[in-house]
Amino acid sequence: xxxxxxxxxxxxxxxxxxxxxxxxxxxxxxxxxxxxxxxxxxxxxxxxxxxxxxxxxxxxxxxxxxxxxxxxxxxxxxxxxxxxxxxxxxxxxxxxxxxxxxxxxxxxxxxxxxxxxxx
Amino acid sequence: xxxxxxxxxxxxxxxxxxxxxxxxxxxxxxxxxxxxxxxxxxxxxxxxxxxxxxxxxxxxxxxxxxxxxxxxxxxxxxxxxxxxxxxxxxxxxxxxxxxxxxxxxxxxxx
Numbered sequence: 158x159x160x161x162x163x164x165x166x167x168x169x170x171x172x173x174x175x176x177x178x179x180x181x182x183x184x185x186x187x188x189x190x191x192x193x194x195x196x197x198x199x200x201x202x203x204x205x206x207x208x209x210x211x212x213x214x215x216x217x218x219x220x221x222x223x224x225x226x227x228x229x230x231x232x233x234x235x236x237x238x239x240x241x242x243x244x245x246x247x248x249x250x251x252x253x254x255x256x257x258x259x260x261x262x263x264x265x266x267x268x269x270x271x272x273x274x275x276x
Numbered sequence: 277x278x279x280x281x282x283x284x285x286x287x288x289x290x291x292x293x294x295x296x297x298x299x300x301x302x303x304x305x306x307x308x309x310x311x312x313x314x315x316x317x318x319x320x321x322x323x324x325x326x327x328x329x330x331x332x333x334x335x336x337x338x339x340x341x342x343x344x345x346x347x348x349x350x351x352x353x354x355x356x357x358x359x360x361x362x363x364x365x366x367x368x369x370x371x372x373x374x375x376x377x378x379x380x381x382x383x384x385x386x
Binding site for chain 1: 277279310312314316321322324327328333363365367369373374375376377378379380
């Protein structure tokens with residue numbers, strides 16, 4: 158059974174940093190692209206970033222480029238999202254998702270972790 | 277990376293069919309057959325309903341179907357049921373190798 162478990166969310170001040178983690182199990186982690194999708198309170202879904210298998214190349218939404226860094230540790234089946242220079246508009250539930258293709262679709266999602274950026 | 281355009285709301289009576297549109301550009305929806313649709317009930321995790329424009333994952337009701345014409349993709353729900361009341365989001369691969377979602381459509385079953 159595929160399982161994705163996010164952790165690391167919480168309250169952080171504007172300008173601060175936070176690292177989200179996603180523990181994956183139930184599939185060959187190293188063979189799949191992995192993504193983060195976020196959802197601000199009462200708002201729609203927004204793709205954040207994807208890391209490819211193999212090369213580990215990354216892609217980012219313009220809204221987070223230069224501030225967020227996505228990485229993966231295939232030996233530990235772990236996905237990490239380092240979030241720096243956080244802004245109020247980064248407040249959202251962050252979902253870890255397994256991509257069935259090069260960047261999506263997302264058949265499996267984690268339960269999400271809430272990040273709140275506020276002073 | 278402008279969001280794809282979806283109607284804010286669509287409604288229908290039980291048993292009816294409804295269609296949700298998702299309009300993009302030739303750089304996303306129109307340029308690739310990589311359009312997906314997600315259903316999200318309140319406070320729940322999104323669920324994949326359609327991938328690659330018209331493919332239904334195992335376990336998804338055949339009342340849900342997808343199509344595309346030019347820069348507009350569509351999700352049709354036939355035989356509308358109360359449990360279909362939810363938010364629906366389209367998503368498309370883009371020329372920049374990114375993913376863009378639509379703003380979401382709230383489906384109401386009257």
